[in-house]
Amino acid sequence: MKNSTHGMKNNTQGFTLIELLIVIAIIGILAAVLIPNLLNARNAANNSAAQSTLRNAITAAEAARANGDAVAANTACTAAPINLAANPSVTTCAVSQNNNATVGYSVSSTGVWYSFNGTSLAKGTGTAAMPTLPAPAAP
Numbered sequence: 001m002k003n004s005t006h007g008m009k010n011n012t013q014g015f016t017l018i019e020l021l022i023v024i025a026i027i028g029i030l031a032a033v034l035i036p037n038l039l040n041a042r043n044a045a046n047n048s049a050a051q052s053t054l055r056n057a058i059t060a061a062e063a064a065r066a067n068g069d070a071v072a073a074n075t076a077c078t079a080a081p082i083n084l085a086a087n088p089s090v091t092t093c094a095v096s097q098n099n100n101a102t103v104g105y106s107v108s109s110t111g112v113w114y115s116f117n118g119t120s121l122a123k124g125t126g127t128a129a130m131p132t133l134p135a136p137a138a139p
Contacts, residue, residue, distance in 0.1 A: 043110045049089035050108035051121060057082050058116050061095045061102045071097040074130060077106070096130055103131040 057077040064071055064081035077084045077093035084093070088109065095104035101118035105128055108114075113128035114121055 046089040046110050047108045047112050047114075049087055050093075050106045050112065051114050053077060053084060053087055053090045053093050054104055054106040054114055054116055054121065057084055057093055057095050057106070058102050058104055060084065061097050061104070065097060065102070071095055071102070077104075092128065094130060096133055098133045098136060100134045100136060103133055105130055 054077075060077075060082040061071045061075075067081075069081040071081060073096045074094045075082060075096070077090075077095060078086050082095060091107045091109055092113075093104070093106040095102060097103075103116055103118050105113055105115040105124065107128050113124040115124050115129075115131045116122075117131040118134060
């Protein structure tokens with residue numbers, strides 16, 4: 001017996017090479033636009049985490065001082081009496097305190113650092129360093 005396709009239509013359809021190349025090009029363009037934006041958002045989140053960690057450390061140090069616990073110079077934010085959980089978005093965080101003020105700084109995993117000088121939080125410039133504590137008031 002002989003197989004014959006006489007009179008039958010072949011309805012098999014598929015994508016042409018040009019159509020596939022166009023889809024790949026569109027995906028490439030979208031990736032080129034989205035990836036930098038996603039990386040910028042990630043960096044902004046890491047920087048925000050460094051600011052938040054520093055604010056929380058300052059608050060914890062002030063609470064410790066109110067309870068009579070002293071915070072030594074350059075106390076890490078994860079050490080007692082501050083005891084914040086380690087955060088992978090923050091590479092360094094430290095606090096110093098005297099009777100007049102609490103100061104501190106934190107460094108984001110992006111390399112951006114923030115300092116708290118006793119009254120306000122600011123983005124640091126140059127090399128990360130602990131702000132200077134104000135001198136004790138004269139008696």
